[in-house]
Amino acid sequence: AGSATKLVITTQPSTSAQSGAAFGTQPVIQLQDAASNNVSQSGVSVTAAPSGGSLVGTGTVTTNASGQAVFSGVGITATVGSYTLNFTSGSLTGIASNSISISAGAATKLFISTQPSSSAQSGLAFGTQPVVQLRDAANNNVSQSGVNVTVAPSGGSLVGSATVATNASGQAVFSGVGISGTVGSYTVNFTSGSLTGATSNSISLTPGNATQLVFVTQPSNTNATRPSRPRFRWPSRTPLETP
Secondary structure, three states: OOOOOEEEEEEOOOOEEEOOOEOOOOOEEEEEOOOOOEOOOOOOEEEEEEOOOEEEOOOEEEOOOOOEEEOOOOEEEOOOEEEOEEEEEOOEEEEEOOOEEEEOOOOOEEEEEEOOOOEEEOOOEOOOOOEEEEEOOOOOEOOOOOOEEEEEEOOOEEEOOOEEEOOOOOEEEOOOOEEEOOOEEEOEEEEEOOEEEEEOOOEEEEOOOOOOOOOOOOOOOOOOOOOOOOOOOOOOOOOOOOO
16 A cells, blocks of 8 residues: 555444434544555544534544544534534545434423513413423424423412423423512523523513402591680689678
8 A cells, every 4th residue: 555645434424313412333534545545554633523513522533553543422413404524634635424314412401482471460371371392402402202391480479380291392381370479570480400491581560450459548547536615714703892
């Protein structure tokens, strides 16, 4: 074999993989000369880069004594779609992998796909109920059922059920929830274990239906009394004198 002039892929990466996860089959790159003979040369750095998204794992490895760059733990974090891995090494002719179909990865966060009503009455359910979607690190929707999502208001108290499990599409569809509190601006916060939570847009809370009577002006707490009348005393009379 002559001097290395190009890279070839002896083991292609998996044709499908989850976003954010390592490929089930890891790529192996071989140094070759101009006549496509394998070149046994160690210590040559080979770098992998995806055609989109970002690389998972170590992007650069060096060739072994057989002239092979054996990658491990690499994958792609990206939106659902088709990608390739491109391999380069200095002035050597690089090469691109076969197409890799990326699907949604593991759920890492919550996303509010339907915001609750921007205004609501205290003590009553929102006219528009919130829907929360599981998503992965690349913002792909994750279809996973049975994940509990809990809602809590930023103030006051919650109306309705606080916890809902996701359906087969990875959605937590709430119903009958609202806020009971004083008039003002609130949000509702969604959490689920170690997943990154989500906070709703601002909700303006107005008075609810009348439920009680209160005094605006209290009656007087003392009894009224008759005003006192002035009293007069006649001057005393002296006895009549005898002439």
